[in-house]
Amino acid sequence: TTGADSMFASSTNYMFHDAYPVAVVPTLLPLGTVLELGANTKIFKYTVTNPGTRDLKLGTTTVTFIASGLLASAGATSSIGDWRLYEDNGLGGLGTFLARTSTRGYSGGINVSNAGTSTGYVTGDFIQSGSLLLDFGPSNSQNNMFDAFSIAPGSSRTFIVTADTSNIGLGRGSTLGTVTISTKITGTTGFGTSPNWNTGNLVYYYTPVGGTETSALTHSDSYDVVGPSMTKQF
Numbered sequence: 001t002t003g004a005d006s007m008f009a010s011s012t013n014y015m016f017h018d019a020y021p022v023a024v025v026p027t028l029l030p031l032g033t034v035l036e037l038g039a040n041t042k043i044f045k046y047t048v049t050n051p052g053t054r055d056l057k058l059g060t061t062t063v064t065f066i067a068s069g070l071l072a073s074a075g076a077t078s079s080i081g082d083w084r085l086y087e088d089n090g091l092g093g094l095g096t097f098l099a100r101t102s103t104r105g106y107s108g109g110i111n112v113s114n115a116g117t118s119t120g121y122v123t124g125d126f127i128q129s130g131s132l133l134l135d136f137g138p139s140n141s142q143n144n145m146f147d148a149f150s151i152a153p154g155s156s157r158t159f160i161v162t163a164d165t166s167n168i169g170l171g172r173g174s175t176l177g178t179v180t181i182s183t184k185i186t187g188t189t190g191f192g193t194s195p196n197w198n199t200g201n202l203v204y205y206y207t208p209v210g211g212t213e214t215s216a217l218t219h220s221d222s223y224d225v226v227g228p229s230m231t232k233q234f
Contacts, residue, residue: 019052019153019206023185023222026158029092035181035230037166040084040094044161044183044227050151052206057150059203059216060137061085063161064186068129069179070108070168077170080163080181081105081126085136088158098145098159099136105163106132108171136161137203165232172234179232187223 026047035041044063050056070078082102089095107126138146151157161183168179187200199218202225207213 017052017206017217017219018208019050019054019056019204020217021056021058021151021202021204021220021222022049022051023047023202023220023225024049025225025227031228031230033228033230035165035168035179035232037168037232039082039164039166040162041165042094042160043163043165043181043230045088045158046185046225046227047156047158048151048202049156050153053153054206054208055150055152057148057205057213058137058146059205060135060139060146061159061185061203062133062135062201064184064201065132065134065181066130066183067106067132067179067181069177070106070128071170071172071175071177072108072128077167078108078172078179079106079126079167079170080165081107082164083134083136084162086160086162088160094160094162096145097142098149099141101134101136101140104132104134168232169234175234177234179234180229182229183227185223185225187218187220189221189223 024047026045031042031045048058067080070080081104083100083105084097085099086097087095105126106128108128185201187202188198190198192198197219200220200223201218202220203216203218205214205216
């Protein structure tokens with residue numbers, strides 16, 4: 001190029017969608033940083049907004065959990081599990097029960113060397129600490145809630161993930177320590193290695209005007225969506 005346009009980058013890449021998710025951790029009615037004990041403890045809250053012009057159909061969302069501090073002695077019975085996804089009821093409470101997985105989690109007495117890797121787990125695996133990936137979507141939805149779960153143009157929906165934390169102190173006796181858990185929806189933004197756009201762990205679909213529903217998409221400028229780090233001291 002020459003003249004006035006010589007300063008423009010000729011390799012700039014753009015992606016346009018008729019619907020796409022903007023995901024954030026809401027500042028209204030935040031969850032806080034104290035890890036409560038209970039069978040249905042709120043541990044992650046996020047809002048998905050559709051700023052597009054077509055309905056945004058949500059698919060599977062994969063949430064990364066990171067936990068540490070469970071008592072690690074042989075035979076320890078402390079645990080975190082039974083993960084559930086709800087829609088916020090509008091007041092910060094649990095609304096519609098959307099999805100559940102109880103076949104993966106954390107257990108203090110697990111032999112870590114036999115527990116798998118930090119990037120994936122066979123159904124039934126429990127680990128002592130580290131990263132755990134859990135899916136919420138059509139494969140584990142309640143009453144097929146995700147068959148047509150959509151966010152209208154210009155609208156938002158807020159979600160809450162819960163876990164059974166009632167047993168994290170089992171077997172500790174007088175042993176002091178801190179249990180910590182954090183959560184996030186991971187991904188990368190922008191243009192990746194040509195010809196691919198970066199992707200993440202929030203799956204969605206939409207139907208263009210006069211077209212058919214897209215294949216699974218995960219493009220978003222929101223990644224990572226990071227929840228608070230929560231702790232329980234003993």
